[in-house]
Amino acid sequence: MPSAPISPRKTPRQARARATVAAIEEAAAHILTHGGVDALTTNLVAARAGVSIGSLYQYFPTKEAILAELLRKLRREHLHDLERAAQQGGDDLRSTTTRMIRASIAHHTEAPELARALEAAESHLPLDAESEALKTQISAIWTATLSTHALPDPSQAAFDLAALTHGMVTRAVQAGERDWDNLAARVTRAALGYLHLCTQDDHQPTQQP
Amino acid sequence: MPSAPISPRKTPRQARARATVAAIEEAAAHILTHGGVDALTTNLVAARAGVSIGSLYQYFPTKEAILAELLRKLRREHLHDLERAAQQGGDDLRSTTTRMIRASIAHHTEAPELARALEAAESHLPLDAESEALKTQISAIWTATLSTHALPDPSQAAFDLAALTHGMVTRAVQAGERDWDNLAARVTRAALGYLHLCTQDDHQPTQQP
Amino acid sequence: MPSAPISPRKTPRQARARATVAAIEEAAAHILTHGGVDALTTNLVAARAGVSIGSLYQYFPTKEAILAELLRKLRREHLHDLERAAQQGGDDLRSTTTRMIRASIAHHTEAPELARALEAAESHLPLDAESEALKTQISAIWTATLSTHALPDPSQAAFDLAALTHGMVTRAVQAGERDWDNLAARVTRAALGYLHLCTQDDHQPTQQP
Amino acid sequence: MPSAPISPRKTPRQARARATVAAIEEAAAHILTHGGVDALTTNLVAARAGVSIGSLYQYFPTKEAILAELLRKLRREHLHDLERAAQQGGDDLRSTTTRMIRASIAHHTEAPELARALEAAESHLPLDAESEALKTQISAIWTATLSTHALPDPSQAAFDLAALTHGMVTRAVQAGERDWDNLAARVTRAALGYLHLCTQDDHQPTQQP
DNA sequence: GATGAATGAGGATTCATTCAT
DNA sequence: CATGAATGAATCCTCATTCAT
Numbered sequence: 091m092p093s094a095p096i097s098p099r100k101t102p103r104q105a106r107a108r109a110t111v112a113a114i115e116e117a118a119a120h121i122l123t124h125g126g127v128d129a130l131t132t133n134l135v136a137a138r139a140g141v142s143i144g145s146l147y148q149y150f151p152t153k154e155a156i157l158a159e160l161l162r163k164l165r166r167e168h169l170h171d172l173e174r175a176a177q178q179g180g181d182d183l184r185s186t187t188t189r190m191i192r193a194s195i196a197h198h199t200e201a202p203e204l205a206r207a208l209e210a211a212e213s214h215l216p217l218d219a220e221s222e223a224l225k226t227q228i229s230a231i232w233t234a235t236l237s238t239h240a241l242p243d244p245s246q247a248a249f250d251l252a253a254l255t256h257g258m259v260t261r262a263v264q265a266g267e268r269d270w271d272n273l274a275a276r277v278t279r280a281a282l283g284y285l286h287l288c289t290q291d292d293h294q295p296t297q298q299p
Numbered sequence: 300m301p302s303a304p305i306s307p308r309k310t311p312r313q314a315r316a317r318a319t320v321a322a323i324e325e326a327a328a329h330i331l332t333h334g335g336v337d338a339l340t341t342n343l344v345a346a347r348a349g350v351s352i353g354s355l356y357q358y359f360p361t362k363e364a365i366l367a368e369l370l371r372k373l374r375r376e377h378l379h380d381l382e383r384a385a386q387q388g389g390d391d392l393r394s395t396t397t398r399m400i401r402a403s404i405a406h407h408t409e410a411p412e413l414a415r416a417l418e419a420a421e422s423h424l425p426l427d428a429e430s431e432a433l434k435t436q437i438s439a440i441w442t443a444t445l446s447t448h449a450l451p452d453p454s455q456a457a458f459d460l461a462a463l464t465h466g467m468v469t470r471a472v473q474a475g476e477r478d479w480d481n482l483a484a485r486v487t488r489a490a491l492g493y494l495h496l497c498t499q500d501d502h503q504p505t506q507q508p
Numbered sequence: 509m510p511s512a513p514i515s516p517r518k519t520p521r522q523a524r525a526r527a528t529v530a531a532i533e534e535a536a537a538h539i540l541t542h543g544g545v546d547a548l549t550t551n552l553v554a555a556r557a558g559v560s561i562g563s564l565y566q567y568f569p570t571k572e573a574i575l576a577e578l579l580r581k582l583r584r585e586h587l588h589d590l591e592r593a594a595q596q597g598g599d600d601l602r603s604t605t606t607r608m609i610r611a612s613i614a615h616h617t618e619a620p621e622l623a624r625a626l627e628a629a630e631s632h633l634p635l636d637a638e639s640e641a642l643k644t645q646i647s648a649i650w651t652a653t654l655s656t657h658a659l660p661d662p663s664q665a666a667f668d669l670a671a672l673t674h675g676m677v678t679r680a681v682q683a684g685e686r687d688w689d690n691l692a693a694r695v696t697r698a699a700l701g702y703l704h705l706c707t708q709d710d711h712q713p714t715q716q717p
Numbered sequence: 718m719p720s721a722p723i724s725p726r727k728t729p730r731q732a733r734a735r736a737t738v739a740a741i742e743e744a745a746a747h748i749l750t751h752g753g754v755d756a757l758t759t760n761l762v763a764a765r766a767g768v769s770i771g772s773l774y775q776y777f778p779t780k781e782a783i784l785a786e787l788l789r790k791l792r793r794e795h796l797h798d799l800e801r802a803a804q805q806g807g808d809d810l811r812s813t814t815t816r817m818i819r820a821s822i823a824h825h826t827e828a829p830e831l832a833r834a835l836e837a838a839e840s841h842l843p844l845d846a847e848s849e850a851l852k853t854q855i856s857a858i859w860t861a862t863l864s865t866h867a868l869p870d871p872s873q874a875a876f877d878l879a880a881l882t883h884g885m886v887t888r889a890v891q892a893g894e895r896d897w898d899n900l901a902a903r904v905t906r907a908a909l910g911y912l913h914l915c916t917q918d919d920h921q922p923t924q925q926p
Numbered sequence: 927g928a929t930g931a932a933t934g935a936g937g938a939t940t941c942a943t944t945c946a947t
Numbered sequence: 948c949a950t951g952a953a954t955g956a957a958t959c960c961t962c963a964t965t966c967a968t
Contacts, residue, residue: 142929257466283492560950675884701910
């Protein structure tokens with residue numbers, strides 16, 4: 091269980107330094123995407139980044155720090171997408187939920203392997219302040235969205251919807267699915283069902299129970 | 300791309316050998332539960348099992364084979380629980396689904412850390428015949444259950460419900476939740492919503508959208 | 509550097525025991541032939557011989573003892589072949605030499621891989637009495653043969669001819685040669701040249717130096 | 718059937734690195750000379766070289782790569798010696814052959830144990846391009862030398878002479894012989910005999926068959 | 927600041943050999 | 948006597964990290 095510092099060792103001030111950091115992150119992301127965590131070795135990252143191993147350690151105190159930074163970046167993007175989805179459009183719960191689910195899908199969609207690898211690594215990572223804050227904010231957005239409607243426990247619902255979405259999307263992506271509209275529709279159906287906002291209107295045949 | 304043999308090296312014939320194998324599996328499960336995959340070293344497993352490293356390799360050709368065996372055991376239990384849930388009780392889709400969801404919860408509930416670790420490891424494991432068969436059978440049970448009712452694509456629904464359940468349960472367990480009845484109710488709500496079998500009856504207030 | 513006993517642990521008296529020993533030797537020879545020394549593990553030998561590892565150690569105190577026994581067997585056969593070659597036919601040096609060379613070729617010819625492996629292993633083996641004796645006898649035969657003719661140092665010549673033959677044959681076999689008559693002719697030419705018994709008679713064109 | 722890369726992992730750029738590599742090769746040669754291939758363990762080599770095991774693996778990807786490098790060095794020297802022997806002096810076949818045989822003797826003479834160990838190891842080694850090239854060139858020199866004279870199959874003769882020389886020298890060295898002039902004379906006699914260039918002139922008494 | 931050589935603890939796996947049953 | 952389960956020293960090799968230049 092590591093307890094070492096997990097944030098970048100020093101914030102790059104000069105342009106060259108910023109480029110170095112970017113190269114390292116890019117290299118790490120590439121390796122993570124194509125080879126998984128097991129392939130992520132500091133020496134390989136440095137090599138792919140075209141940087142000496144010494145320089146890598148100039149900016150990242152440990153290997154975990156690299157992973158943590160990539161994870162933060164991913165979460166930042168996710169938060170940003172969710173924020174846009176929550177604000178834009180009408181405040182109709184159904185359509186807002188749908189937009190947010192689409193945003194979550196997009197999150198796993200751009201670089202599925204990378205997202206998978208980072209999330210798997212998350213449990214080994216000591217959580218820094220920013221990561222915690224991001225998680226809280228993401229959760230807060232869902233909660234806020236759901237709070238505009240009468241729900242007994244909006245934060246519980248937020249938690250469950252995030253989990254449900256994450257579970258379905260992850261598995262679908264893993265299974266090679268690529269029809270995002272179809273996937274979004276299915277996830278939405280489950281989510282609205284959870285919220286007791288059932289719909290018989292979708293392109294779904296009638297049922298005889 | 301894994302390719303090595305993954306089944307146990309030889310089947311223990313004598314009682315002593317069976318005890319050895321059991322001790323190894325138990326030790327591995329314990330380590331996996333408390334330290335995760337990274338803590339699972341063959342030497343540690345052997346030590347905890349009170350067995351020499353040589354004995355471990357008599358029965359498991361590689362470290363992965365141990366993981367594979369534990370995974371098989373987990374799936375066997377899961378399959379068994381699902382079968383019971385599918386058969387027992389009326390063929391009412393709602394109650395059958397509820398029972399199956401409860402069975403799935405139980406699957407993650409007895410040893411959550413172990414299940415998490417094993418599932419995370421699964422993608423690195425070369426799947427043997429039995430593992431494949433178990434996966435197929437588990438999937439088939441869901442499909443069969445859903446097929447008794449008019450659904451456009453039962454196998455798709457089976458896939459989605461399993462993913463949805465898995466996602467919600469995993470996260471809840473991870474977050475420290477222990478009220479399984481409550482969890483089961485929430486998952487079921489999402490599942491029935493997905494299946495267009497909405498309910499206003501649960502201990503849930505009515506909503507005005 | 510082993511100094512342990514190298515002769516069989518006990519001489520098999522009963523028929524069953526003799527069969528066991530034979531099976532072990534056969535298995536070891538097979539493995540040596542097809543996989544080389546590195547493939548020769550005691551457990552594998554026992555398995556191939558259809559014998560328990562415990563039984564193997566009943567008859568051979570160490571792995572080296574098995575190799576030593578195979579080597580002795582090989583040398584016994586070589587000695588026997590050489591004896592026949594030395595005795596049979598006229599005592600004409602040229603033809604005797606030819607016959608003995610043919611015998612040596614045969615020695616490497618029946619199971620080239622085995623012979624190679626055993627000879628390579630020889631240097632690691634503590635020499636037992638019988639092996640020493642066999643070597644002496646083989647050398648003595650060459651010496652005796654050459655002694656019937658006026659040579660300054662028959663034992664030196666014996667040594668050299670054996671080495672020359674061994675070197676040429678080994679390499680030729682290794683290179684995949686299979687025309688033994690041709691090989692024998694070439695070796696003989698070198699041998700007779702060494703003995704100053706030159707021949708312009710072979711199917712060899714005339715030379716202009 | 719070997720297939721792994723066998724050339725050094727990276728070429729040392731700094732002086733310190735070059736010293737490390739040299740130390741490793743020296744240590745390996747020493748161990749090989751005094752203990753044989755079985756004594757050659759990577760940890761021992763590193764220890765004797767006064768270098769960490771990690772450093773060893775910076776420059777040699779596998780243990781075999783070390784052997785391969787030593788073998789290459791040996792062959793390079795052999796080739797060089799042969800080239801000098803072939804060029805210098807008159808083009809008289811007899812004296813050229815003698816010089817080349819002396820060169821070959823020198824090859825086994827400087828570090829007999831090392832040469833023996835390396836040659837024994839050769840069959841287990843995946844041959845890289847340079848090794849192949851060296852072998853070809855060595856063989857070509859013999860062939861070229863013999864081609865200047867009317868011989869039915871110069872490349873066959875080259876092969877045989879190399880084998881004959883190798884066999885006699887190896888055995889003589891092994892037997893503790895140190896009088897190289899005498900050895901060279903005997904080998905030459907066999908070689909010239911093979912080539913049908915017999916001599917009664919050496920310090921050898923006349924024979925009556 | 928940058929470089930890359932060096933480090934060495936740690937981890938997977940093998941195999942000759944012993945010994946209780 | 949036979950069996951085969953158990954042993955553990957020994958071996959190859961990796962990779963995060965440090966530090967002299």
